[in-house]
Amino acid sequence: MSLLRLEEVHTFIEQFHILEGVSIDVPEGDIVALLGRNGAGKTTTLKTILGLTPARSGSVFYDGNNITGRRSFDIAAMGIGFVPEHRAIFSDLSVEENLLIAERERGDFAAKEDFIFGLFPDLKRLIRLPGTNLSGGQQQMLAVARALVPNNRLLLIDEPSEGLAPVLIEQMMEAIRRLSSESTVLLVEQNFIVASRLAQHFVIIEEGRSIMSGAMKDLVDDDETIKRYLGAGTGGAT
């Protein structure tokens, strides 16, 4: 059964009709890649799931419940974590403080500490440093780590490899692969190589519509589709 399901979702931002029919199925335990060009509507899709830009029509189901129209706070509390674009961390706070304020319940961080530092050993070394002192890659790791602090059954991760050097992309991929043993993942990823190596399934969004979905193993051989809807960009990973 799908852990997350979007049915014909339409979303407006002010008067602009941004999502014009997005349908997505995310099976429990999988990594599903949400693909599409710049401005296609990938981030808006994640924000619509979270109720930050609520759907005007269509439905979002999570764990069998219709969550369309619920408040973001309540949606997150159901076990949906969000890693926004552009390394959204608190730069004035230390690594440890960033992780502690990500708690949903007291003791979340202590319970997850070993798992998180196992994925991102650098963060343990940097625990007392403020966010501003971290490199871009370390900030991105902290942004992902924050979403792992509460018990999240589903993670929405927006462009985790963006702007990272190839060696850090490899580390990030390994971390996502390992965290996916604990959480289902909907992954927005512009780097097709990264997406294709991580995800079992894909959905392509084009101009606010989901136009194609299926098994990633079928997409990797489909050069025409990759070129047509995703551009030739394969990013930094190999």
Ligand SMILES: Nc1ncnc2c1ncn2[C@@H]1O[C@H](COP(=O)(O)OP(=O)(O)OP(=O)(O)O)[C@@H](O)[C@H]1O
């Ligand atoms: N606050 C806003 N007001 C008006 N239009 C917006 C707003 N936010 C996003 N849009 C438009 O909605 C469309 C989808 O944006 P979105 O950020 O979801 O795309 P995306 O696929 O995540 O792109 P990218 O790959 O650049 O991150 C774009 O055309 C964008 O210009």
Ligand SMILES: [Mg+2]
């Ligand atoms: Mg985006």
